[in-house]
Amino acid sequence: MIYRASILAIFFLFIVSVTNTQTSTDKPDPEEILVLRGPYLQSGTTRSMIIKWKTSKPVSSRVLYGTHSDNLNKSIEDSAKVVDHEIRISGLKEHTKYYYAVGTENKMLIEDDPSYYFITSAKQDLEEVVHIWAIGDLGTGDREPEKVREAYMKFRGDHHTDVWLMLGDIAYYSGKDEEFQKGIFSDTYKYMMRNTVIWPTPGNHDMRSADSQTESGPYYDVFTVPTKGEAGGEPSGTEAYYSFNYGDIHFISMDSEDSPRQVFGDMAKWLEKDLQMDDHKWKIVFFHHPPYTKGTHNSDMDLDSRGRMKEMRENFLPLLEAYGVDLVLSGHSHIYERSYLLKGHYGYSEDFDPDTMILQYDNEKKKNKSAFFKKEDNYGTVYIVCGVSGSRPAVGTCDHPAMAVCKGNYHGSVSIEIRDNLLLGVFVDESGKTKDSFTITKEFSKRAN
Numbered sequence: 001m002i003y004r005a006s007i008l009a010i011f012f013l014f015i016v017s018v019t020n021t022q023t024s025t026d027k028p029d030p031e032e033i034l035v036l037r038g039p040y041l042q043s044g045t046t047r048s049m050i051i052k053w054k055t056s057k058p059v060s061s062r063v064l065y066g067t068h069s070d071n072l073n074k075s076i077e078d079s080a081k082v083v084d085h086e087i088r089i090s091g092l093k094e095h096t097k098y099y100y101a102v103g104t105e106n107k108m109l110i111e112d113d114p115s116y117y118f119i120t121s122a123k124q125d126l127e128e129v130v131h132i133w134a135i136g137d138l139g140t141g142d143r144e145p146e147k148v149r150e151a152y153m154k155f156r157g158d159h160h161t162d163v164w165l166m167l168g169d170i171a172y173y174s175g176k177d178e179e180f181q182k183g184i185f186s187d188t189y190k191y192m193m194r195n196t197v198i199w200p201t202p203g204n205h206d207m208r209s210a211d212s213q214t215e216s217g218p219y220y221d222v223f224t225v226p227t228k229g230e231a232g233g234e235p236s237g238t239e240a241y242y243s244f245n246y247g248d249i250h251f252i253s254m255d256s257e258d259s260p261r262q263v264f265g266d267m268a269k270w271l272e273k274d275l276q277m278d279d280h281k282w283k284i285v286f287f288h289h290p291p292y293t294k295g296t297h298n299s300d301m302d303l304d305s306r307g308r309m310k311e312m313r314e315n316f317l318p319l320l321e322a323y324g325v326d327l328v329l330s331g332h333s334h335i336y337e338r339s340y341l342l343k344g345h346y347g348y349s350e351d352f353d354p355d356t357m358i359l360q361y362d363n364e365k366k367k368n369k370s371a372f373f374k375k376e377d378n379y380g381t382v383y384i385v386c387g388v389s390g391s392r393p394a395v396g397t398c399d400h401p402a403m404a405v406c407k408g409n410y411h412g413s414v415s416i417e418i419r420d421n422l423l424l425g426v427f428v429d430e431s432g433k434t435k436d437s438f439t440i441t442k443e444f445s446k447r448a449n
């Protein structure tokens, strides 16, 4: 008995000693400055870029940058000691690749690594393909969004993603700071966000802890978007909604959750001015609440999402269609749906008239499902719902008559490629398979007009 007790005592001492040794070696260095968030890119323009990152303690900010990865010969410093760092670099050349590193005035915090780079936006005369990636309802912070991202990257290959759209619900469940940490600043998007500008739109979950009127709360702290027209478009004066350009594409992000949605509200007034002055060949609009859906939300139910889908449909679609918007992207409903080329459907699904609201029929007089031709600027719009880039189950009745395609049970994301007069849209599922593809061809030259 005494022998057994001695053995147990020795074993216990061994465990304690191992635990102590581990504790002492794993103890964080109190002097060490950790980068907890990013670095990530915001508000890219043809001449400037914003780099943001977060540190474990208040320190000064420094960005080194240059056009060669082994020669970061320019620097910007800010001696203010902060944890949330935001440095704007200006005086850059258009559509140019710059490498960068971040740190403090005394010490760089990331190693020399060529994956830290940004590419400034291209001007309107760009002749190359523009690659756009759109993800919706992504912020679940688990394995599913990672699979969706890996599948898209496999699909995309070596091409750089020029424009990365987040269609809202970026931080489940309540848009808290720690939920943004889990939703987008964990490993899932870590490598992509260091070299690809994120353009967000607010979702209902994000806005539970934020306020669009005062532009306060974690959503507004995390993101910095153009408000003065610095990336193109009409100045919105608010980070709740904004626009920007890339190549010959004009993008508009609207706040369908927490900004006034009336026909004569501030957002509508700004939107009309923005659309009126725009002369880009392509127009893409994104907001969280879909005007048409039969997924986990139903756009026919007035009370669903407290009427936001109905209001977006009735109050904004006539304007978007009149000014020739080509594509509208939304999330919110956990399903993938993609419409025909449509014009004039602002009511319930029972009011949908395929003969007048679907604009094209093919040679055999069937509804044209996937190859659309725009004869003039305001000739129809395609609507996409993609609320399936996180892990929320993708289900629905899939029976909205405005939709040419509906896919339940798939998680995935939307890839869009635009070159000259052609747009190619693809829904890539979480295994990398193409589950939908469509094209829009512009059969007129806007420049010649």
Ligand SMILES: [Fe+2]
Pocket (backbone or CB within 6 Å): 169, 203, 204, 205, 288, 331, 332, 333
């Ligand atoms: Fe939502």
